Amino acid sequence: MAAVSETPAADRASTAEELLAVDSIHTYYGQSHILFDLSLSIDRGEIVALVGRNGAGKTTTLRSVLGLTPPAEGTIAKDGEPIDGLEPYEIRKRGISWVPEERRVFGGLTVEENLRLAASTGEGDQSDGFEDVYERFPRLDERRSQKAGTMSGGEQQMLAIARALLGPETDVLLLDEPSEGLAPQIVDDVADIVRELNEEEGVTILLVEQNAEMALELADHAYVLENGRIVHDSPAAELLADREAMEGYLGVK
Numbered sequence: 001m002a003a004v005s006e007t008p009a010a011d012r013a014s015t016a017e018e019l020l021a022v023d024s025i026h027t028y029y030g031q032s033h034i035l036f037d038l039s040l041s042i043d044r045g046e047i048v049a050l051v052g053r054n055g056a057g058k059t060t061t062l063r064s065v066l067g068l069t070p071p072a073e074g075t076i077a078k079d080g081e082p083i084d085g086l087e088p089y090e091i092r093k094r095g096i097s098w099v100p101e102e103r104r105v106f107g108g109l110t111v112e113e114n115l116r117l118a119a120s121t122g123e124g125d126q127s128d129g130f131e132d133v134y135e136r137f138p139r140l141d142e143r144r145s146q147k148a149g150t151m152s153g154g155e156q157q158m159l160a161i162a163r164a165l166l167g168p169e170t171d172v173l174l175l176d177e178p179s180e181g182l183a184p185q186i187v188d189d190v191a192d193i194v195r196e197l198n199e200e201e202g203v204t205i206l207l208v209e210q211n212a213e214m215a216l217e218l219a220d221h222a223y224v225l226e227n228g229r230i231v232h233d234s235p236a237a238e239l240l241a242d243r244e245a246m247e248g249y250l251g252v253k
């Protein structure tokens, strides 16, 4: 099992444009040191997977980027401009959006009401953005007046993604465990949504997943997190093909 790949992020094509650079961050919850000297790099247009076991620090990495749990040390830059230290709403304005782990759609509200609520917390008049969302996700258009709680898990995930895309344009979407709790067939549907967003809309994606195989099949590049440290960094296909690494790091047989 090679801890460091032959093609680490730092050696990727020099023509690629780095969109997000996380450099040597240390993040704490109170006195608990959670992330240790963590660095990762995402190029524009890529899907990057961040995988690892329960409690490895994946969500904390996203929270660090989003300014929700700011790192105590290290730097984070988007398009070469530092964003660490900014408030979460300022980071959102720089084009970084996220879909949190538990989807958090309001089950008692309709699809339209969920979108309106999300838009009302954004900036100014979002009515144009609405039609874009319905165009992008026709299944939500058909269900505008359906209560979100009565939709399938896959449709709820679609709504959660749609909400995240409202407001300032999204360059990079941070997705926290979009396959969680979904049946295998629905996981495939969610994977299709992620792929389309990336390929057709050009959204760069940082995908956090427990379902490592799903994530690695979608991703260009992969990082493995273990106890708050990056222990592997390689093209996703390289990790997926390395059965020893998959089992050792991720428990996938």
Ligand SMILES: Nc1ncnc2c1ncn2[C@@H]1O[C@H](COP(=O)(O)OP(=O)(O)OP(=O)(O)O)[C@@H](O)[C@H]1O
Binding pocket: 029, 032, 034, 052, 053, 054, 055, 056, 057, 058, 059, 060, 061, 210
């Ligand atoms: N608010 C918090 N206060 C203190 N410790 C926390 C808090 N949130 C998470 N932790 C701890 O930080 C560590 C990393 O958690 P994190 O949620 O980032 O992991 P994860 O890789 O996303 O795991 P999971 O897949 O289970 O969500 C864990 O040990 C967790 O118990």
